[in-house]
Amino acid sequence: MGANDAAGSASRRYQILLVSLLCLNFGILFFDRNALNFLMPFIQPELGLSYTEVGLLGSALSLTWALAAIFVGWLSDKTGKRKILILVSTLIFSVCSVVSGLATGFLMLLGARLLMGLSEGGVMPISHAMVAHEVEPKHRGMAMGVTQNLGSSILGSSVAPLVLVPIALAYGWRNAFFIAAIPGLISALLIWLFVIERKLPPRPVSAPGSKPPLLEVASERNVIVCALLAILLVAYLVVTWAFMPLVLVQLRGYSESDAAWLMAVLGIASAVCGFLVPALSDRLGRRPVMVGFTLSGVILPLGALLFDGAFVAMAVIFFAGWAFNGIFPMFMATVPAESVDPARAATAMGIVMGVGEVLGGVLAPTIAGSLSDAYGLQAVCWLLVALALGGTLVALALRETAPGVLARRSALSPA
Incomplete structure (x- = not known):
């Protein structure tokens, strides 16, 4: 199969291979991103970091991640060089893990996180654009869910704490960072060997007097709604990553080992729901699934703050509360891609991811850190509840885009 093959002509075997490699790469990316939190x-x-400085480290990565998501997504649509952009990004974020392990203070760690965000931010919009181009539309939701959530959940959320925390206990946290850099180099080699660089479909010609392409994409209703969802739910996500280990250890009195296992449960939940929830939306529709699962996000912070029962029961609460993570590939990728011209898919996804990271990922950890310094770590949990409720209200404004659901509606409509 050559590089010039038309979109949609990929064999089932290559579709599976592509999704698997991109899933693995994003999982390794999240392993590196989450290493600092664990x-x-x-x-x-x-x-000697304050809670505010802990929050600033999360904000710094989110800021440069957002800038990269917008710019690299646009650049990949414009140049068509998606494979090389992912390769370079993967190599750079692996180096950043090593730099994090060498940090001797806040400023050096901050610099490493800024560079890591720049290298990682463009990976997901490009990956989703490649999936949208290659995978059959009827399987698009599930494929995007696997690409974004399966690897990142298993490697970034479950494997990471179970591997990195024992290494830190035995050999120190610096060596844990050094080891975290190795998988990215392997992933870059696999992408170089097996991923095909496709020619993009012709870019649509704008009619006289129409909006500029970027403004046209940014003014699409579903892109706006998904960007608002991204602000609220990316805030939820990064605050949980940055502060939940501290909530468990310092506020609730769990050991570092038990806290690592509870954080690993989040990865299991995300891995399971990362393809089940998008697959459910292929059948039931994007809007109802996204509304319901966003609301379920209140379970985790309320359980972490108020539940005093058995450890196993707390693990169940963490699993149930993190099921909402399954909608992330839907509002970050699937719905934006289904709402705009295919040639502008990466641009739409970059806007959603970029806005979410800037206004949610950058501001929220700093706000959470300041609230924790002022009112204690319990403030983090109440902030997460408010973010989940706000996201539920925003999701109600979505316009349905699931191809199967729209086809059924069309068949039922009178001619």
């Missing part, structure tokens, strides 16, 4: 109980006392 190692923070070791890093914070050694480097």
Whole structure:
């Protein structure tokens, strides 16, 4: 199969291979991104970081991640060089993990996080654009769910704490960062060997007097709604990553090992729901699934703050509360891609991811850190509840885009 093959002509075998490789790569990316959060109980006392500084580290990565998501998504649509952009990004974020392990203070760690965000931000919009181009529309929701959530959940949320925390306990947190850099180099090699660089479909010609392409994409109703969802739910996500280990260890009194297992449960939940929830939306529709699962996000912070029962029961609460993570590939990728011209899919996804990271990922950790310094770590949990409720209200404004649901509606409509 050559590089010039038309979109949609990929064999089923290559579709599976592509999704698998992109899923693995994003999982490794999240392994590196989340390493700082899981190692923070070791890093914070050694480097003397305040809660506000912990929040700023999360904000810094989110800021540059957002800028990269918007710019690299646009650049990939314009140049068509999606494979090389992912390769370069993967190599750079692996190097950033090593730099994090060498950090001797807040500023050096901050610099490493800024560079890591720049390298990682463009990976997902490009990956989703490649999936949207290659995978059959009827399987698009599930394929995008696997690409974004399966690897990132298993490697970034479940494997990461179970591997990195024991390494930190035995050999120190710096060595944990060094080891975290190795998988990215392997992933870059696999992408170079097996991913095909496709020619993009012709870009649509704008009619005289029409809006500029970027403004046209940004003014699409579903892109706006998904961007608002991204602000609220990316805020929820990064605050949970940055502060939940501290909530469990410092507020609720769990050991570092038990906290690592509870955080690993989040990865299991995300891995399971990352393809089940989008697959459910292929059948039931994007809008009802996104509304219902966003609301379920209140379960995790309320359980973490108020539940005093058995450890196993707390793990069940964490699993149920994190099921909402299954909608992330839907509002970040599937719905934006289904709402605009295919040649502008990466641009739409970059806008949603970029806005979410800037206004949600950048501001929320700093706000959470300041609230924690002022009112205690319990403030983090109430902030998460408010974000989940706000996201539920926003999701009600979505316009349905699931191809199967729209086809059924069309068949039932009078001629």
